Each structure stands twice: as C-alpha cells, then as structure tokens.
Amino acid sequence: MSNPNPSADSSNFALGRLRALLDDTASDGEQRLPPERVLAAQIGIGRRALRRALEVLEAEGRIWRHQGKGTFVGSRPDHTPTNLEELSKRTHPLEVMDVRLEIEPALARLAAMRATNGDIERLLRLAEKTASSSDADGRELWDSALHRTIAEAAGNSLLLAIFDMVDRIRQDTTWRLLRERARSGERQQIYVEQHRRVIAAIAQREAHAAEHAMREHLELVREGLLKVMTTPLPDRMDGQISEAPVTANTKKERRHGT
Amino acid sequence: MSNPNPSADSSNFALGRLRALLDDTASDGEQRLPPERVLAAQIGIGRRALRRALEVLEAEGRIWRHQGKGTFVGSRPDHTPTNLEELSKRTHPLEVMDVRLEIEPALARLAAMRATNGDIERLLRLAEKTASSSDADGRELWDSALHRTIAEAAGNSLLLAIFDMVDRIRQDTTWRLLRERARSGERQQIYVEQHRRVIAAIAQREAHAAEHAMREHLELVREGLLKVMTTPLPDRMDGQISEAPVTANTKKERRHGT
DNA sequence: TCCTGAACCAATTTGCAAGTGGTTCAGTGA
C-alpha cells in the first residue's frame, strides 16, 4: 500500500519530538531553536527528515525560519518594510501614484495657505525653468524640484518627510524608462500648463483651487502611466512590472474576483 | 599689540591656502578633501591650526565634515531625517494630527472600496472590543489596532507603510501623557461611537461616508489634543526646560559671567 | 522508496582592522 503522505516515519517521529519541545519552550522566553544540524543530531535523525518536520511546523505557524538567521518559535514578526529598498521592490508604480494623489493635493492646499513670499518666488522661477528645459533629464529635475518646493511650502515637516519618502521610491531606477515614456510628447506641454495653474493658485492663496489643480495634474500623470504600462514595449524592459496585476497585494487574501 | 581675533597667523595662512584649493577643486568633480593629518602636512602647519581654518570654511558653508567619513567640498547634503528618532524629536504633535487628517480619511475611503470580507469581520470584532475595554492602556491598544486594520484594508502597501511611520511617531513616549489626558472622560464614548460609524460605512461600502466619518473623528481628536495642550498641567511634564545647572560641564568650562 | 551524510550555495551576523574627524594634553617657541 503506497503512502500518499510525503512525511514518513522519521519525519513523524521528529514531529512529535519537536511539538513537545515547542510546548516546553513556549513557557520559557526562549524563542530560538538550535541550528538544524545540531537539532537533527540531538533528536537522532537526519537533517532532511528534520527539515520536513520543520516545514510542517512552519506551515502551521508555530515556528518561522530565515536563511542565515535561524529557526524561531512563534509567528513570523510583522516585518513592515521600513527601509526604502524593500519598499521600492514591493511597491507597484500605480500604488505610488495613488499615494501621490492623496498627499500632493493636500500639500498644494497647505502651501496655498501657508507659503511664504519667498516660497512663492521660488515657485514662479521654477515654473519658468521647467517650461524652458528641453531634454528629458532636465524636465525630470525641474519637475522634481517644483513638486518638492510645494511640499516644503506646506510647512509640515512630517508631511515633507513622507513626500521625500514617496519621492525616493518614485525615482527608483526601475521605473525610469516608464516615466520617460509617460512624459514624452505633447503631454509635457499639458504638464507645464498644469504646473502653472497650481502655482498660480498657490500664489493667489486659493487653497481649494490649488488642491484641485494638483489633483487634476496627478490624475493626468496617472493616466499617462497607466497607458504606458498597458502598451508593452517592443523590447521587454523588466519582468517585474508586467508581471504584477493592477493593484499590489499586501496579503494574498486580497480579493481575487467576486 | 594684542590680537582680539582668536584665529592667528597659521590659521589665516591655512585659510588662504584652503580657499585656493577649494577654488581649484570646485571645477573638478572632486568632492573629498584629504584627511586632516595629510592636509596639515601638505600645507605645512599643525592639525590644530588647520582645523581652525576648516571650522571657518564649514561655517561659511563651503565644506562640511563628518566624523569617520571625511571632509567634503560643497554644502552638507540634505539630511532629511529618515529615521524615526530624529523625526520624532522635531515633529510637533499637532503636525502629526494634521498628517493623520490627510492620510486616514483617504485610508478609510479606500478601505470602503477595497476591504475584503475578512477585513470587515475583523473591524467589527475590534469595534466590540474597543467599547468593552475599561482601562486606558486597553483602549489605547484597541484603538491603535482598529486604525491599523483600516489602513491594512485599504490595500496599498505604501500607504500602509506611511501610516505605520506616522503611527510610530505618534506613539512616541513624549506624548503619552498628552494622549491619555486627551482621551479621558466622556470623549472616549464619543470616540467609540465615531469608530462605529466609520466601520459601518466601510462595511456598507460607502466610501464617501467612511472618509467623512474618519475626518470627523480625527478632527475631534485634534480638538481634544489642542485643548489639553493649551491648559498646562499643575506639575510640569517637560524636564528639558528646567535644565539641571550642575551636571553639564563635562566638555568646556562654561563661562559663568557672574 | 525513503533516509542519511556530505557537500555546496546563499543570506545574515559578527568581529576586526583601518581610516577619519573630535578632543585633550604636555611641550615648544616667540
């Protein structure tokens, strides 16, 4: 009679031993299990059998393992990525645009309310230079400076820190080609005009108009990004982008259909 | 004839040499200056005189130095504090509330649009527990969990990361007393009711209602915080202002000008 | 067929050394 269960004798034996061990360590503060090699020797089985048992326990959520770190009792810690690299990796460009659509209109509104005259002067100068720059890199730089100056003018250091965080992710090299394509052509002129409108509203202290103008601008940017992403290049630029579906899934539970 | 200027001959000589050096390196891409010991030997003066000259240049903003790194030409890079400690230090509680007022209504709206059934179940359970908890710590925990669950349900990992960042700053111990006072008394019951409204709107997929309810809630929280902050406690909670006069003299003799 | 032992790969942590600015101190010379 064939055994459909892949876990066999040694693994089952190890499972029992390990469960008992976990029950013991649960009461203690000990969270770390011995290395696999040591543990296998202690129990008296091979490492492969031990690993099969550990896989079961990990699937049950009673332990978690990480290469180079070790095996630990309990559920895997929540690891909300706080460093930019990881955030960049697992953040979809559209997610970034959604965040910008929430943050930057608010920044524009606050800037209209609280910008100093110096801020407004700087914004006006930036608007001129943005329009006059010809190459893509120049546009990119002026555009970035413009948005950041608005964020500074909003006068909230925490919001500014958030803006910088989002901006750094946005400038990740992964999406550079994407952005260049999204801002090429006649869109650029519309962007310049939209920038003018935002700055004019800020200069005239019209908070609501500034917020609205910024939202309109970002929605067009988002639309351009969307269009570029859905029409793949002749040469593939990256596997990560086309691979991901529309929205990013923080967990696997998130809705699939229905 | 006495020289009132503390910087004397060698330092001034070094200043001239260094300014010339800076003018040269300005054209090049070189940003890093040789180590102080090397530079001092090159110029032919002692390290102390060199450091005095470097202090002048640093004050002028032409160079910047950092222990363990080196001395560099140009202005110090924009160290936007990305770590939480520094952000916490220089962020005012009202700034945090302003940010929450921008972020969390958006999160509630997105949650109403994208929450899974599992999310909604969790929210409903949390609402019950929040109401039933009696002590201040318990309320704090459930409240925090509730807001974070909404942030998770919004389904945008970047927004979630931002929420966590703000939340960690908010939970800084500096404001713990403040928050306890702000949520004491009859306000707590209003908060519970407001939470119910937010969750109900999310459960019924009414995005606009969820956003509005969350904003209303946070505006009340903000108002409570404001009220608490403007009515100082009988016992001072900040030890920083009344600084101990005795201890601090480890470095220099402080001039006690009588 | 399953397990073992061994070997190798990859990620992480740790320890150490070198290099740097920051500081103090005794000595030197005008």
Added chain:
DNA sequence: TCACTGAACCACTTGCAAATTGGTTCAGGA
C-alpha cells in the same frame, strides 16, 4: 602669556573576511 605643535586617545564609519545558518543538491545505503 599666548598660539602653535605633536602625540595620544576617543568616537564614528566603512569595508572585509570569517563564522553561522537555512536552502539545496547529490551519491549511497537500508
């Protein structure tokens, strides 16, 4: 007396190699 020098030490940063650990593959045995 004053400013400077040289030396020594401290504190911070970086880079690298070794050790540790989980992840994987493979030949061999019961």
